[in-house]
Amino acid sequence: MVKQVIPKSLNEAVDYLYDGSYRVIAGGTDLMVQKRNTAETPPQFGENLLFAFNLDELKHVNKNERCVRIGSMTSMESILHQNDVPSLLKEVIQDIGSPAIRNLATLAGNIGNASPAGDSLVPLYLLDAQIVLISKNQFRHLPIEKLILGPRKTGINNDEIIKEITIPIQDFTKTQWTKVGGRQADAISKVSFLGAVKIENEMIVDFRIAFGAVYKTVIRSRDIEKDYKNISVSELKERRIEISKRYEDLILPIDDQRSNKEYRKKVALNLLNDFIINL
Ligand SMILES: Cc1cc2nc3c(=O)[nH]c(=O)nc-3n(C[C@H](O)[C@H](O)[C@H](O)COP(=O)(O)OP(=O)(O)OC[C@H]3O[C@@H](n4cnc5c(N)ncnc54)[C@H](O)[C@@H]3O)c2cc1C
Structure with missing residues (x-):
């Protein structure tokens, strides 16, 4: 009982x-x-x-x-x-x-x-x-x-x-949250992306990226992030293809009723690219 x-x-x-x-x-x-x-x-x-x-x-x-x-x-x-x-x-x-x-x-x-x-x-x-x-x-x-x-x-x-x-407590110069679902509200994520940077004198002093719904857990890599700190914003933008390739290896989504793995991976990497290019 x-x-x-x-x-x-x-x-x-x-x-x-x-x-x-x-x-x-x-x-x-x-x-x-x-x-x-x-x-x-x-x-x-x-x-x-x-x-x-x-x-x-x-x-x-x-x-x-x-x-x-x-x-x-x-x-x-x-x-x-x-x-x-x-x-x-x-x-x-x-x-x-x-x-x-x-x-x-x-x-x-x-x-x-x-x-x-x-x-x-x-x-x-x-x-x-x-x-x-x-x-x-x-x-x-x-x-x-x-x-x-x-x-x-x-x-x-x-x-x-x-x-x-x-x-x-921490502060960022720019953040970007994007949730991709089947509809605008009350939807479970197909893919989600969160980026945050702190910029001082045109230099990246903090760089953080997290992805949801594209792996068994949220993806966040401190190893990747640390390699893109203390560089200029323009260098970060120039190196975005290299950054994208490094995350590509970590993004291992599944197919399910909401989406398929190819879509999830492509959208996740596009969101990363957009975030960097728009800094
Ligand atoms: C219609 C609908 C829409 C939803 N939309 C979303 C959405 O957009 N995004 C999203 O992420 N989720 C969504 N959810 C899922 C759900 O609402 C969330 O996961 C929510 O945060 C669960 O919180 P809860 O307090 O209701 O958890 P519960 O159902 O009470 O518990 C969930 C689990 O957490 C454990 N737990 C809870 N509190 C504690 C505690 N204090 N200590 C230890 N263990 C604990 C429970 O034992 C259980 O295993 C949705 C659900 C529904 C029904």
Whole structure:
């Protein structure tokens, strides 16, 4: 018999999670769809459920001089109304689902779902987000790229809950977010692209690129990025074919009902090229 609990505090939640038998439900916008029944009966869950919606301790957004901390139960819609959240993250969240979905959906759920097409993962990779996990006995901070292991696979232990997401404060001269979906709104990404640069005196001092939905996880390569820092904007533009070739090796999309791999790869590389040429 499946148990369902609605803890009122984080302490109570981690006590329940301790034996590893509970699944956390945040907004339920992924889980309710994954477990749905076709026979118009309620979704079937084969595991105990911990509903996190009463955990007010996880609904904060705070900023200090180093970072912004977003509580894991802050809905995407309320993140959009927070001045302290980086505008780049808000721009991406604005493209997720519809207002009804965003009022329930959380960043923690997007992370926990670990879909290659999870839109918020793209800015979280690009912005060097750290995920803070808590269990009864320990705290862990993990960079997002260490936490996400592959499609629907994360390094979150059964007794852990995501407490918050921390994002270092940083600023860019130019950013470009593009989500390519089957329609303008409420679409799952076929391809997504995020580029960010910081330019000082016509020199590239920071260069970051992230792609979504074209590999098992978001693609971000610090090795490639570092080779294009401390060069002039015009040199970066001249070297864009070489940059494109280096990313081409990393972009390994799949065919599915939304798109095919040739389209995904071509569009991803075109978006990269457009970003660089328009700097
Ligand atoms: C109509 C529709 C449109 C959508 N559009 C988009 C879209 O445009 N882009 C996009 O990326 N996604 C989209 N989604 C998918 C979904 O809304 C997002 O992935 C959302 O972020 C999931 O958040 P949630 O809080 O509802 O997660 P839930 O369904 O509650 O949970 C998802 C997973 O995360 C785990 N989890 C949740 N919170 C925690 C926590 N605090 N600690 C540990 N594990 C946790 C759960 O156990 C589960 O495995 C859409 C879904 C629907 C139904």
